[in-house]
Amino acid sequence: MYALYTLVTAGLAILAAPFLLWKGRGTGKYVRTFRERMNGPGLSAEGGSIWVHAVSVGEVLAARPLIERLKERFPGLPLFVSTTTVTGNAVAQKAAARADGLFFAPFDWPRPVRRTLTRLKPRLLVLVETEIWPNLIHEARRRGIRVAVVNGRISPRSFRRYLWVRRLLTHVLHEVDLFLMQSDAHSDRVRRIGAPSDRVRTVGNLKYDALSRTGASDGLVRLVALDGAPLWVAGSTAEGEEPAILEAFRALRGRFPEIRLLIAPRHPERFETVFNLVSASGWRVERRSTLTAPWTGDVLVLDTLGELAPVYSLATLVFVGGSLVPLGGHNVLEAAVHGKAVIVGPHMENFQEIADLFTSERALVQVPSAAALPAAVLDLMTDEPRRRRIGDAARGLIDGHRGALDRTVEALSALVA
Helix, strand or coil, rough: HHHHHHHHHHHHHHHHHHHHHHCCCCCCCCHHHHHHHCCCCCCCCCCCEEEEEEHHEEEEHHHHHHHHHHHHHHCCCEEEECCCHHHHHHHHHHHHHCCEEEEEECCCCCHHHHHHHHHCEEEEEECCCCCCCCHHHHHHHHHEEEEEEECCCCCCHHHHHHHHHHHHHHHCCCCCCCEEEHHHHHHHHHHHHHHHHHHHEEEEHHHHHHHHCCCCCHHHHHCCCCCCEEEEEEEEECCCCCHHHHHHHHHHHHCCCCCEEEEEECCCHHHHHHHHHHHHHCCCEHHHCCCCCCCCEEEEECCCCCCCCHHHHEEEEEEEEECCCCCCCCCCHHHCCCCEEEEECCHHHHHHHHHHHHHHCCCCCCCCCHHHHHHHHHHCCHHHHHHHHHHHHHHHHHHHHHCCCCCCCCCHHHHHC
């Protein structure tokens, strides 16, 4: 079974290689990481270690407080963090600064996985948010390494896909020692695709504990200083969303001539595209990366990493992207923790429980389509008391849902002991 999985994934990788090389032609990101992902990291731990794997930005930020607590609980064990994406790696350099090493995760084939396990000698492998890598899990199990999934979640869309390969997944999931899931719904789904019931626990969402109310740095505040003018932040935007955002901004400008717009594309490879799109729309646009004096234009493209969460603290109103197009949405909590009113589109499948909870408590505004966005942002901008009520309700929900970190650390400690 594992040999077949390896053969299929290797074949798919060969077929996808030309496309990936073309897609990364400007940044070279796939070429840069290839050698490490094939040969393993230049790290070692003779006396054992803890390995935390967090695929990209969201998982890294969720794992940040867990990494710090595990370092406190097990000071004698080196702790290593791996990511899959370049952006995740860049964020982890700051967010996981207490880790003893950072590297790109090996391709999920036997040889790269074995090389990495041989060098790190982990006593515990922690997979953040249900990263199911069959060869990694299997090889770890063969060596007696304990394996845990933390902050586990399975969206309804992923669940339907997983049901097609349930026979394979059952074997893999039986090699995991512990599943620490975000909610009862996620716990039920992981059991239904093959996880042993007695190894599944609902502990809550680490993202609530990972949130900080630390605002923007003094330097960032000086650059984005608006002298009291309102600021609309559109964060984690995806292809196809910016035209609707710019249309809504035009409607806002007709009512609030001083308002500014900050757009933060989700993926770095889109920074230039979005900048050109905004410029072609006739707005005075600037890049954050080249901003050396206070921003004076209409639109600012946030083309740096790690600044979106703190910049939310400066916002008057927030839109979180990946939700007007069918991508499943992005994390609204980073804005909500600052007491901001947040608007999202109809596609929040990857964060459905949070979206349902927040909308039920009137702590989030969800529009049914891109066409409804201009009216929604205009309505919130003209109704400050409502904006404030939504932001206060969101911040209260976050405070009431903290605690998953303590439960997760206790559960993992039992595996290391």
